[in-house]
Amino acid sequence: MVEKRGSSLWLTHALMILGVLVVFFPIWLAFVASTITQQDISQAPMPLWPGDRFLENYTRALFSGVNVPVATMLMNSLIMALGIAIGKIIISLLSAFAIVYFRFPGRNVFFWMIFITLMLPVEVRIVPTFEVVAGFGMLNSYSGLIFPLIASATATFLFRQFFLTVPDELAEAARVDGAKPMRFFIDILLPMSRTNIAALFVILFIYGWNQYLWPLLITTDPEMNTIVMGLKQMFPSGDDLADWPVIMATSILAMIPPVIVVISMQKLFIRGLVDSEK
Template sequence: MVERRGLGYWLTHLGLILGVAIICFPIWLAFVASTVTAPEIVRPPMPLLPGSHMIENYRQAIFSGVNVPVWRMLFNSAVMALGITFGKIVISLLSAFAVVYFRFPGRPVFFWLIFLTLMLPVEVRIVPTYEIVAGLGLLNSYTGLILPLIASATATFLFRQFFLTIPDELAEAARVDGAGPMRFFWDILLPMSRTNIAALFVILFIYGWNQYLWPLLVTTNPQMNTVVMGIRQMLPSGDDIANWPVIMATAMLAMLPPVLVVILMQNLFVRGLTESDK
C-alpha cells in the first residue's frame, strides 16, 4: 500500500520540528554557556557553538562548586527524590488497597478525608509542619526532607480507581485458594499495577527532585543543600561576579537525572497513563 504524503503531512512535521527547536534552544544555550569562559558569555554576541572549556567547567562544578560540590547536592537531591517517590508509592498502594478491599465503618469518610488533603498543599501547612519537624530534631536530615512529603492523596486516588476496575471474582478466587490479604496484594495486585507504578514513579521523582521551598526551610547546613537550592545560591547578589559557566554546568547536571528517568521509563510511563494493564 502506497501512502500519499501531501503538503499537510510535511507542514505538520515542520511545525513539530519548529516547536521542538524552540523548546530546546534555551537548553542548548545553557549547554554552550557551560563550555566557554565567563568573558565569552558576557561578550556579545553570545556563542552558539560549544567551547573548549567543557571538561574544566564541569570538573569545577562537580568537585568544587561555589559553596558545596555539586556531586554532594546531586546526591542529596537523589536521596530526597527517591525517598519521596518510594514513600508515596508504598503508602498510596497500601491505603488504596485498604480502602477498596477492606470493609470497616466509615470507609468512604476516611477516603474523602485523604482526598481532602489535596486542598492543603505544603505551602499552606508549612509552618506547623516545620514546627513538628524541628520539635522532633529532624532538621538537616534526610528524614526531615522526606517524611513530611511522602503522603499523596493523588496517588492514593489513582490506585483506588485502578483497583476498582479489577473484577471481584479475582479476589474471591484468591480467597478460595487460601491466599490472605497481603498475599493477594503482593502476588496479584502489585504485578497488575506495575505500569501505573512506573507512571507515578516518573511524576513523583520529578516532583521530589524539583522541591525548593521545603529543603530551603529544613536545611541550614550547606552539606544538606539540594541541587535546586545550590543553583539559586550560586546566583550573584549585590556587586558579586557570577561564575556563569559553572552555574550553567550545574544547571545541566541538575536536568540530567529527571531527563534520564523519563527516557528510560517512557514506554512504561505512556502505558501507565493510557492502559489499565489488566
C-alpha cells in the same frame, strides 16, 4: 486510525520540528555556555558552538562549586526525590488497598478525609509541619526532607480507582486458593499496577527533585543543600560577579537525573497514562 498524507503530513512534521527547536535552543545555549570561558559569555555575540573548557568547567562544578560541591547537592536531591517518590507510592498503594478490599466502618469517610488534604498542600501547612519536624529532631536530615512530603491523596485516589476496576473474581479466586490479603496484594495487584506505578513514579520523582521551599526551610547545614537550592545560591547578590560557566554546567547537571528517569521509563509512563487495559 486517521492517516495524514501529502501536504498535511509535511506541515505536521514541520510544526513538530519547529516546536522541538524552540524548546531545545535554550538548553543548547546553556550547554554551550558551560563549555566556554566567562569572557566568551560576556562578549557579543556569544558563541553558538561548544568550547574547549568542558572538562574544566564541569570538574569545577562537580567538586568545587560555589558554596557546596554540586556532586553533594545532586546526591541530596537524588535521595530526596527517590524517597518521596517511593514513599508516596508505597503509602498510596497500601491505603488504596485497605480502602477497596477491607470492609470496616467509615472506610469511605477515611478516604474522603485523605482526599480533602489536596486542599492543604505543604505551603499551606508549612508552619505546623515545621514545628512537628523540629520537635522530632529531624532538621538537617534526609528524614526531615522526605517524611513530611510522602503522603499523597492524588496517588491514593488513582490507585483506588484502578483497584475498583479489578474484577472481584480475582480476589475470590485468591481467597479460595488460600491466599492471604497481602499475598493477593503482592502477587496479583502489584503486577497489574505496574504501569500505574511507573507513571506515578516519573511524576513524583520530578516533584521531589524540584522541591525548593521545604528544603530551604528545614536545612541550615550547607552540606544538606539540594541542587535547586544550590542553583539559587549561585546567582550573585550585590556587586558580586556570577561564575556563569559553572552555573550553566550546574544547570545541565541538574537536568540529567530527571531526563534519565523519563527516558528509561518512557514506555511504561505512556502506557500508564493512556492504556485502558493495564
